[in-house]
Amino acid sequence: MGKGLTTLLLSCVLFSLCASSFAQTCKSYAFSSNKIFTSCQDLPVLSAFLHWSYDQSTNKVDIAYRHTGTSTSRWVAWAINPTGTGMIGAQALVAYQNSSSVMHVYTSPVSGYGTTLAEGALSFAVSNLSATFENSNEMTIFATLALGSGMTTVNQVWQEGPLSGDSPMSHDTASSSANMKSAGSLDFLNDQATTSAGGGLTSRQRRQNVHGVLNAVSWGTLMPLGAMIARYLKVFKSANPAWFYLHVACQTSAYAIGVAGWATGLKLGSEASSVIQYDTHRNIGITLFCLGTLQVFALLLRPKKDHKYRLYWNIYHHSVGYSVIILSIINIYEGLDILAPEKKWKKIYSGILIFMGVVAAILEAFTWFIVIKRKRTSSEKYPAYGNGVNGGNGYAARTENGV
Numbered sequence: 001m002g003k004g005l006t007t008l009l010l011s012c013v014l015f016s017l018c019a020s021s022f023a024q025t026c027k028s029y030a031f032s033s034n035k036i037f038t039s040c041q042d043l044p045v046l047s048a049f050l051h052w053s054y055d056q057s058t059n060k061v062d063i064a065y066r067h068t069g070t071s072t073s074r075w076v077a078w079a080i081n082p083t084g085t086g087m088i089g090a091q092a093l094v095a096y097q098n099s100s101s102v103m104h105v106y107t108s109p110v111s112g113y114g115t116t117l118a119e120g121a122l123s124f125a126v127s128n129l130s131a132t133f134e135n136s137n138e139m140t141i142f143a144t145l146a147l148g149s150g151m152t153t154v155n156q157v158w159q160e161g162p163l164s165g166d167s168p169m170s171h172d173t174a175s176s177s178a179n180m181k182s183a184g185s186l187d188f189l190n191d192q193a194t195t196s197a198g199g200g201l202t203s204r205q206r207r208q209n210v211h212g213v214l215n216a217v218s219w220g221t222l223m224p225l226g227a228m229i230a231r232y233l234k235v236f237k238s239a240n241p242a243w244f245y246l247h248v249a250c251q252t253s254a255y256a257i258g259v260a261g262w263a264t265g266l267k268l269g270s271e272a273s274s275v276i277q278y279d280t281h282r283n284i285g286i287t288l289f290c291l292g293t294l295q296v297f298a299l300l301l302r303p304k305k306d307h308k309y310r311l312y313w314n315i316y317h318h319s320v321g322y323s324v325i326i327l328s329i330i331n332i333y334e335g336l337d338i339l340a341p342e343k344k345w346k347k348i349y350s351g352i353l354i355f356m357g358v359v360a361a362i363l364e365a366f367t368w369f370i371v372i373k374r375k376r377t378s379s380e381k382y383p384a385y386g387n388g389v390n391g392g393n394g395y396a397a398r399t400e401n402g403v
């Protein structure tokens, strides 16, 4: 009953995590032109996506506005509004397929609600303007915008509507329609680890920190601690079976916190930039999640102590466990390099590891001491049956050699 419930819960968690990580996001999109943008955002309505690369030395931004679920009888537009939050004042890029069956793309400053999206120059320079129509329902506008140095956080508006011949007509204006919700703010530096103007953290940085702390605590600290509990408490007869429950409690909570940390990482990765840069970190993270989950199943599928398969189970449980610990530590350093927090954090984590390493070394020596001593006493007590209780065949052989 308990096992069944746990298995069911685990499957649900697994399923929903996988489902959400495979949901369509801008991050997983590859442009057919092989263009690469460092950042992207899934816009909340109208199945639209904004991809961009911001160059801080020139304040120029390359953008691609991708609008899915459209057709040749509709227009699409994306705009920055430097003076307001809605449509009035929007500096728009507009595209549609015109009557010559060519994608027509142009700039249009919007000054009133009755706009027909007439062509005109924008308040900032636009170059490399082009548009594509692909997969019979996807329009993308490409452009390079030369923004002022203060314009790294802007208000954006995106829109779509019907065409009449070669003229864009008014979009849906029903107050409940998605077309009335297609505006929001955009931070071109969102994915870079710089502090915001107020000296505070951006929401992304806060979430990155949460991700880092959750994983450093769970995979990076609790997991090795739990392994140490199993390895070093086991020798004390009085700690039996307490060590087992401590080990399970430690690893289960580490796994629970670790999965939360892992999920925040997937979310951060799916929103963000630099696909290539974070690949190693992401792949190790996914591997860790799988190995960690295997360990939880290992607990549920554990054969009895005297079962003939117990030896194989032990080998499997130990090798997966040690791999998890090694990979976790590697990935925490990978993550620290990506986040690049103040140096002290790397030092603090290294300090924790060194401390645990020293404690483990001392306990390791102590364990060997106890085990050998125990074998020696038992063979002194029962010299003829030295291979009895502890299965000390090897020791019996060694005593014969006078060791």
Ligand SMILES: *[C@@H]1O[C@H](CO)[C@@H](O)[C@H](O)[C@H]1NC(C)=O
Pocket: 098, 099, 100, 102, 103, 104, 105, 166
């Ligand atoms: C269609 O758009 C292309 C590209 O902007 C333009 O050269 C062409 O004149 C347009 N055709 C019509 C009928 O407006």
